[in-house]
Amino acid sequence: MSEKSWGDAVVGWFIVKDEDNAQKSQSDTDLTADELIAKYAGQTPLTADSDSAETISTEPENEKYVPANYGTPPPVQNGQVDFEAVYEAGGVDADERERIVKAKSLLDSLPENTDVAVKKQIVEASLKAFGVPIEKIVEAGAAEIQALEFYIRSGAGDTEKLLQESSERIGQYEEEIQNLRRIMEERVKEQNTVTAACNQKKLEVQKVLEFFGRDVVAQIVKDSPKLHEPTEKV
Numbered sequence: 001m002s003e004k005s006w007g008d009a010v011v012g013w014f015i016v017k018d019e020d021n022a023q024k025s026q027s028d029t030d031l032t033a034d035e036l037i038a039k040y041a042g043q044t045p046l047t048a049d050s051d052s053a054e055t056i057s058t059e060p061e062n063e064k065y066v067p068a069n070y071g072t073p074p075p076v077q078n079g080q081v082d083f084e085a086v087y088e089a090g091g092v093d094a095d096e097r098e099r100i101v102k103a104k105s106l107l108d109s110l111p112e113n114t115d116v117a118v119k120k121q122i123v124e125a126s127l128k129a130f131g132v133p134i135e136k137i138v139e140a141g142a143a144e145i146q147a148l149e150f151y152i153r154s155g156a157g158d159t160e161k162l163l164q165e166s167s168e169r170i171g172q173y174e175e176e177i178q179n180l181r182r183i184m185e186e187r188v189k190e191q192n193t194v195t196a197a198c199n200q201k202k203l204e205v206q207k208v209l210e211f212f213g214r215d216v217v218a219q220i221v222k223d224s225p226k227l228h229e230p231t232e233k234v
Contacts, residue, residue, distance in 0.1 A: 066153050073154045081151075090147020096140035102130065103137050 071089035074082045087097055106123045114122075124134060209217045221227045 064153055064157060066150050066157065070150050070154065073151050076155075083148075086151045087144055087147050090143070090150055092140065092143045092147050096136075096143055099132055099137050099140045100144060102132065103127065103141075 069091075071091070073089050074085035084097070103123065106126050107119065110119050110122060127134065127137065221229055
């Protein structure tokens with residue numbers, strides 16, 4: 001069995017970029033609209049080859065876990081995420097966030113071609129000079145990643161609930177539409193039957209009237225207060 005990556009040690013919060021994991025996962029950007037809906041609704045999209053109409057969960061429950069004490073996640077405004085609020089909801093305080101900002105600032109200030117080992121020495125020495133233990137940096141970074149992961153899961157949970165409720169409503173509307181179509185079809189069929197029956201009866205009565213002559217019928221209809229002269233069809 002191959003050795004697990006360091007990211008696996010923290011419940012899969014880290015984004016592992018090795019090729020094996022990349023091949024096993026599919027980015028949301030590669031999914032179709034139906035596949036995205038199925039993913040967040042916790043269902044497997046049905047295809048022409050599907051043998052069952054049952055929906056199946058696409059991810060284990062532990063990948064949906066959000067602790068009970070998780071704060072209220074901030075809403076997304078115009079597609080923008082308020083990361084400070086995300087960290088706050090995830091229990092990452094200002095001091096922890098500041099430690100990561102300092103570490104990131106130090107890393108960004110170093111030339112890109114600097115040897116990794118040299119970078120590490122410089123950053124560790126600088127952090128030590130600032131009085132910031134490496135353990136605190138690591139803990140703060142892991143806490144931020146955890147907060148981001150729980151924010152993703154919380155949003156996915158809300159999305160799943162919305163999709164499930166919407167799917168149920170769509171199902172109800174579709175059923176209602178089918179019922180209305182059936183009523184419409186039955187009414188049209190009934191009306192056609194009525195029209196055919198009435199026209200047949202009209203022909204029977206018409207034979208009686210034609211016996212007396214069309215001119216006589218026309219004059220009587222014109223003089224009668226209870227009859228209306230038939231209008232010409234356009």
